[in-house]
Amino acid sequence: MTLFFLLLPPLLMFAASFVKTSRTRKLLPLSSFAVLVPVALLFRLPKPYALWGEYLVADDLNTYILLLSSVVGIGVTLALLTLDRHVKVSEKELYRFYRFFGLFWVGLSLSILANHMGIFWIGLEMATLSTVYMIKTNRSPAAHKEAWNYMIVGAIAISLVLFGIILIYAAYKPLLGEKAMLFDALLANSDRIPSPFLFELGFALTAVGIFVKMGFFPMNLWLAHIERAAFYPVAALFSGILESGVMAGFFRFSTIAAAIDHERLFLFVLVYTLLTLFIVSFLIFRAKDFMRLFSLSGVEHMALIALFWVSGGTFAALLHFGAHAFLKPALFLSTGVLESTGRYHFAGALRGYHGTRGKVFWFLAGLFMLAIVSIPPSPMFFSELYGFGAMIEQAKASDHLLAMLGAITLLLVLLSVIFYRFVAIYQSMKYEGAEEGKTVYISEVLALTIFAVGLAALLLPGTMAFLKGIG
Amino acid sequence: MIGYLATILLLLLLAPILLSFIKAVKMRLLYKRPVSLLQGYRDFSKLLRKESLVSEEASAVTRIAPFLVLSPLLLVLFYLPPIAKGAFYVSFVDAFTITGLLALSTFFLMLLGLDSAGSFGGMGSSREAFISALVEPAMILTIFSVSMMAGDLGVGQAGVNLAHHFPKEHMASYLFAAISFFILLIAENGRIPVDNPETHLELTMIHEAMILDISGPYLALIETAASVKFVIFASLFAGLFLPFGMDHAWPVAAAIFVVKLFAVALAVAILEVNTAKLRLFKVPNLLGIAIVFAFLSLITYYVLGA
Amino acid sequence: MVDFLIGLFLATLITALFTTRLYRLLFWYSLNSLTLGLLALTVGSRIGDTAMLVSGGITIALKALAIPYILKTLSQKFRLSRQTPPTIKTQYSIILVPAILVFTFYLAEPVTHMVQGNANYVAISISSLFLSLLLMIEHRNIAPKIVGFLSMENALFLLGTTATGGMPMLVELGIFFDLLMAIVVVNLLLYREEVES
Numbered sequence A: 001m002t003l004f005f006l007l008l009p010p011l012l013m014f015a016a017s018f019v020k021t022s023r024t025r026k027l028l029p030l031s032s033f034a035v036l037v038p039v040a041l042l043f044r045l046p047k048p049y050a051l052w053g054e055y056l057v058a059d060d061l062n063t064y065i066l067l068l069s070s071v072v073g074i075g076v077t078l079a080l081l082t083l084d085r086h087v088k089v090s091e092k093e094l095y096r097f098y099r100f101f102g103l104f105w106v107g108l109s110l111s112i113l114a115n116h117m118g119i120f121w122i123g124l125e126m127a128t129l130s131t132v133y134m135i136k137t138n139r140s141p142a143a144h145k146e147a148w149n150y151m152i153v154g155a156i157a158i159s160l161v162l163f164g165i166i167l168i169y170a171a172y173k174p175l176l177g178e179k180a181m182l183f184d185a186l187l188a189n190s191d192r193i194p195s196p197f198l199f200e201l202g203f204a205l206t207a208v209g210i211f212v213k214m215g216f217f218p219m220n221l222w223l224a225h226i227e228r229a230a231f232y233p234v235a236a237l238f239s240g241i242l243e244s245g246v247m248a249g250f251f252r253f254s255t256i257a258a259a260i261d262h263e264r265l266f267l268f269v270l271v272y273t274l275l276t277l278f279i280v281s282f283l284i285f286r287a288k289d290f291m292r293l294f295s296l297s298g299v300e301h302m303a304l305i306a307l308f309w310v311s312g313g314t315f316a317a318l319l320h321f322g323a324h325a326f327l328k329p330a331l332f333l334s335t336g337v338l339e340s341t342g343r344y345h346f347a348g349a350l351r352g353y354h355g356t357r358g359k360v361f362w363f364l365a366g367l368f369m370l371a372i373v374s375i376p377p378s379p380m381f382f383s384e385l386y387g388f389g390a391m392i393e394q395a396k397a398s399d400h401l402l403a404m405l406g407a408i409t410l411l412l413v414l415l416s417v418i419f420y421r422f423v424a425i426y427q428s429m430k431y432e433g434a435e436e437g438k439t440v441y442i443s444e445v446l447a448l449t450i451f452a453v454g455l456a457a458l459l460l461p462g463t464m465a466f467l468k469g470i471g
Numbered sequence B: 001m002i003g004y005l006a007t008i009l010l011l012l013l014l015a016p017i018l019l020s021f022i023k024a025v026k027m028r029l030l031y032k033r034p035v036s037l038l039q040g041y042r043d044f045s046k047l048l049r050k051e052s053l054v055s056e057e058a059s060a061v062t063r064i065a066p067f068l069v070l071s072p073l074l075l076v077l078f079y080l081p082p083i084a085k086g087a088f089y090v091s092f093v094d095a096f097t098i099t100g101l102l103a104l105s106t107f108f109l110m111l112l113g114l115d116s117a118g119s120f121g122g123m124g125s126s127r128e129a130f131i132s133a134l135v136e137p138a139m140i141l142t143i144f145s146v147s148m149m150a151g152d153l154g155v156g157q158a159g160v161n162l163a164h165h166f167p168k169e170h171m172a173s174y175l176f177a178a179i180s181f182f183i184l185l186i187a188e189n190g191r192i193p194v195d196n197p198e199t200h201l202e203l204t205m206i207h208e209a210m211i212l213d214i215s216g217p218y219l220a221l222i223e224t225a226a227s228v229k230f231v232i233f234a235s236l237f238a239g240l241f242l243p244f245g246m247d248h249a250w251p252v253a254a255a256i257f258v259v260k261l262f263a264v265a266l267a268v269a270i271l272e273v274n275t276a277k278l279r280l281f282k283v284p285n286l287l288g289i290a291i292v293f294a295f296l297s298l299i300t301y302y303v304l305g306a
Numbered sequence C: 001m002v003d004f005l006i007g008l009f010l011a012t013l014i015t016a017l018f019t020t021r022l023y024r025l026l027f028w029y030s031l032n033s034l035t036l037g038l039l040a041l042t043v044g045s046r047i048g049d050t051a052m053l054v055s056g057g058i059t060i061a062l063k064a065l066a067i068p069y070i071l072k073t074l075s076q077k078f079r080l081s082r083q084t085p086p087t088i089k090t091q092y093s094i095i096l097v098p099a100i101l102v103f104t105f106y107l108a109e110p111v112t113h114m115v116q117g118n119a120n121y122v123a124i125s126i127s128s129l130f131l132s133l134l135l136m137i138e139h140r141n142i143a144p145k146i147v148g149f150l151s152m153e154n155a156l157f158l159l160g161t162t163a164t165g166g167m168p169m170l171v172e173l174g175i176f177f178d179l180l181m182a183i184v185v186v187n188l189l190l191y192r193e194e195v196e197s
Helices: A001-014 A022-033 A037-045 A058-080 A093-113 A117-136 A142-181 A183-188 A196-213 A222-229 A233-261 A260-284 A290-310 A314-341 A356-369 A379-397 A403-429 A442-458 A461-471 B002-027 B038-051 B061-078 B095-115 B119-150 B155-164 B168-188 B216-241 B250-274 B282-306 C002-017 C021-049 C050-077 C091-108 C109-113 C120-138 C140-162 C169-196
Strands: A051-052 A056-058
Touching: A001 A037, A001 A051, A022 A314, A037 A058, A056 A058, A056 A093, A056 B002, A056 B061, A056 B095, A058 A093, A058 A233, A058 A314, A058 A442, A058 A461, A058 B119, A058 C169, A093 A183, A093 A233, A117 A142, A117 A233, A117 C169, A142 A183, A142 A196, A142 A222, A142 A442, A142 B002, A142 B282, A142 C120, A142 C169, A183 A233, A196 A233, A196 A260, A196 C109, A222 A233, A222 A290, A233 A260, A233 A290, A260 A290, A260 A403, A290 A314, A290 A379, A290 A403, A290 B061, A314 A356, A314 A379, A314 A461, A356 A403, A356 A442, A379 A403, A379 B119, A403 B155, A403 C140, A442 C140, A461 C169, B002 B038, B002 B216, B002 B250, B038 B216, B061 B216, B095 B119, B095 B216, B119 B155, B119 B168, B119 B216, B119 B282, B168 B282, B168 C109, B168 C140, B216 B250, B282 C002, B282 C091, B282 C109, B282 C120, C002 C120, C002 C140, C021 C050, C050 C140, C091 C109, C091 C120, C109 C120, C120 C140, C140 C169
Parallel strands: none
Antiparallel strands: A051 A056
């Protein structure tokens, strides 16, 4: 029953996209608020709570992630109301967009709640395929090319994940039979695994698939180009929901891998994320437009989250994760306004707002812009403190203290490059360039306010205690 | 021993019929009135009766070469795998010998093409050299891989072993070897994707170009050589890759063997009707695929044992 | 029998790599899926697994018949180029393909002791995964890329069938559902392509 209510808003959206009146569209944001009810209910229920047998099981971790992505979903639905006023999009395409957004949301909800590797994969594939069309709603040739690109590379990444899942299943099947698909069974039996090598091969393939999907090392610019070519809500969905879903899978898989061989897992992820951050920080330094900038910074934060998680700082990872899930969609949604005078204008993007709405907008957008590089009141500041603390603990426990400390220092240097760039961009947005009038709609301000409230809620002691309880 | 000699005689007699059969099937599939299966014999007897003209420029090679084209092939006939269980066969001749004898025959054919100093002959010879140079490595790899599965390097012994113990556990590599060998069969006999034996189009012809100014009994010898070559390949394919039906009495086994030969000929005919001839410089690609499969067969056998 | 089918599977995939015409490519893909379906049927009837029999049947119906047919219709409807020359020259592929095979065969060697049943299948499915990747890389046109994606799906199915003795039914059905959705998305993407040009 709870499951039904969870899936109701996206399914409603899917159904409404077939009704060709503009009034139904206005109702969608309201109905999407309804998703908060079952999520809140899930928080109150005893964990783990079986939503659908042992296939979909809600525990603290995925309820939290589900809450984050539901809030993002609501925000994006709000912002979608005014999509056609910022960019040129035909009515028919907009309906298609809603249709695939609904499917996307369903897929991701399944994937986040899954306790079953197969269902996790199916949901992810469904979400990936439906995004392809959402990219395509933009009628530019670039979007067309990138949609194919996304289809092909996304399919490869997803296939790698499935390949790894099959190998993991094969590693556990002699022990567990059909149950070898369930995350909790895998975790509970990790010390009795018959063939760890097979599991590790499978985990490595899965992890590489997940990393490619999030734009890590070999495919750094992949997501950035796609998000540039697509409309801005797509980018918000990517960074807010899709990457959350993918990351949730990574949390699950890496927990099992950590139970089997923590040292090797940590080294693998450390090397991978260092490579990623090394390239991404310089790409950010050269970024010339908001979309690519934010998208690359999304890759950076995902790398940090993965690193924090495997180095034992689960609290830091989850806090960072939550902050990123609110901040990044907010920023992506605000690019719709920020870029209304031209795509490649950093200078003056935060100037020229009038009226209450405008003032609230630029205040929030500026705040988010600074919060994303962890200026103190931001939750990211705390999460990075905790995360690096956990990494240093990990370094102390390992045999290669100096090398690890060197790696952490390198990481900090790379982060400071990003920090410098973001502050410079903020200053250029605020203090340079000509003043040009920009229109802000109430729905966007509402969406940003929701994200700001969510961000503030992350800092509450109650939330912190809850997050500490998850790890 | 009688069976052995009878088999060789049978193969010799079947050789022209098989080529006529391919032609007949192709004509049938193209809605033409098919030629008689005995057309090969008719051509042979007609050519024997004709006068043999030799170019003024030609040296003694032209008079000797046709015999030397045919004789290595006739020798190979003696080394083929047996067609019935318990029959006499030569067990010690391996892939190198058979490939070498085939290459010897091809060598004299090329020499014959060059000897008359015609421009077509030289062109045909160079093309033949080009193709056979690519065929040989794949051929050796394939037969080796099969011998490996059979557990004996001798081709005749391999055929016997395969019939005795079919390589069920090595089906994958066996299949790859079969694919490779079939491509080689087509390439080496100048069938359609590689060469079209029925036209005399100067752009494409290979085999025909070499024998353009041979006539009379010499031509009969060369034509016989071509048909014997096909029958050698077909019976190698039948012996190595279709090793069943051998434990019956000799007549029954021989009948089954003949059916297998006709099946191979039918497959070639159907393939010929369905494909277009490749451009000459695409032929290496086809042979490359054969090499890939032969190599794949070897590594699948070695690494995976499948 | 299983060895034979698995050999045929790899052979059709390799032949598809060297194909330069779209319809031939679809034909080889269909043959590839057919051997896969027959493989699932054989393995399923040997170990008495109904789920695998069902998924083998669906594979034959969907991947060997429906999808090639749909792709052919789509390519006619949107006038896709029927000549799909690979960008990697054949002479390089001839070196590349055996290299990939040797590499993957040795890569999978340590795994072979850990999988129940015949472990060679893991090696073959990993190598067919790589070969499908090569199929996607070596073409610039969109249709062969889709075929490459589909044959990658086949490689995964092969692994699922042979290495684990059958995935749970739910997962198999989900994968088929996603495959259908992929075809729908491909159709929509192609549709837009025509409208624009």
